[in-house]
Amino acid sequence: MTNSPHHTIVIAGGGSAGIATAASLLHRRAGLDIAVIEPREQHYYQPGWTMVGGGVFDKEETCRSEASVMPEAVTWIKTAVSGFDPDAKTVALQDGSTVTYDLLIVAMGNRLAWEEIAGLEETLGRNGVTSNYRYDLAPYTWELVQRTRTGRALFTQPPMPIKCAGAPQKAMYLSCSEWETRGVLKDIEVEFHNQGGVLFGVEAYVPALMEYVARYGIQLRLGSNLVRVDGAAQKAWFATADGEVERSFDMLHVCPPQKGHAVVAASPLANEAGYADVDQHSLRHVKYPEVFALGDCSSTPNAKTMAAARKQAPVAAINVLAVLDGKAPTAAYDGYGSCPLTVENGKIVLAEFTYGGKLAPSFPSWLIDGTKPSRLAWKLKADVLPAIYWNAMLKGREWLAKPTGMA
DSSP, X not given: OOXXXXXEEEEEOOSHHHHHHHHXXXXXXXXXXXXXXXXXXXXXXXXXXXXXXXXXXXXXXXXXXXXXXXXXXSXXXXXXXXXEETTTTEEEETTSOEEEEEEEEXXXXXXXXXXXXXTOTTTTTSTTEEOTTSTTTHHHHHHHHHHOOSEEEEEEEXXXXXXXXXXXXXXXXXXXXXXXXXXXXXXXXXXXXXXXSSSOSSGGGHHHHHHHXXXXXXXXXXXXXXXXXXXXXXXXXXXXXXEEEEEEOSEEEOOOOEEEOHHHHTSTTBOTTSSBOBOTTTOBBXXXXXXXXXXXXXXXXXXXXXXXXXXHHHHHHHHHHHHHTTOOOOEEOOOOEEEEEEEETTXXXXXXEOGGGOBOOSSOTTTOOTTSOBHHHHHIIIIIHHHHHHHTGGGTOOTTOOOEEOO
């Protein structure tokens, strides 16, 4: 067997967290030997898919080539990861080769487990069944919203953890806002089936959301989990405490169950839930000191949002460089997550919080009070955040993302 190529730092995953961390490392130490493993040719701004489903963005605005975001100074390995051997400091690749490292950063995202809902995969994108969790399906959400004038619309949320816990609600509120504007909302029965026991996990934001639930006449179905779909018959079945419940629909927006990335879950890096097992503050693996993980694939108990990855990337970069220099990690991630809840077209409840649901506003309350709907917060999501993503986060520019030190 030929010798495996070796790099000082190997980053598994060229999505948001991986690219941001590579850029952050290079911003701090130019010339660093970094390899990024990523098979995809396209790079997506996933928070924009809610806006696509609401008729605000075109889907093409949320996609650029992977080559355009890959830092020029890194080695791009254009294949997929097939396994990890952290004892040998080796990453196995799908093409049969391997690569070795001094330090490994795992940023492979999580897995959308569509197959766990019986009958769902074969009806996605038709029969009124859609999801903003896929690039190709978000436009169909908007098509259904425009076309629906009467009947029943169901919106679902599975057990945690999921990408952006507010996204299933965002789809619902934007749909209702459009129906309200067109004067047809009174003829549409809207139901929110959420497996959880609360509308939103951080209590301070619930009152504002409940005002919109009342305004739109949404029927909350808490403790209700989608388990089966018959697209042709336009019927869905939900597991509840009282048994299985059948509901007919004209539109069904599904948030799929989500799991740890399959390759991570099958590796020694995973915890019992299938996520890379890291310290929630340093992002360093609890067993393998040469390994860090961040983003949706990690075990950190924060909300899995783009904003979390934006805050985690500089923490990972600072701590990786410290370990590379033979020192202890010095930067700490505080669990920050942000969920801009699109409660109507033109207004957002800007939820920002850290571990334990502690509020963590980025702006003074006189400018944006995150617990209340705001037009300025809408401008932030629609106009400012995409530019910050493409031109700052992925370039190692850390506006409002400076990490704190270890306690």
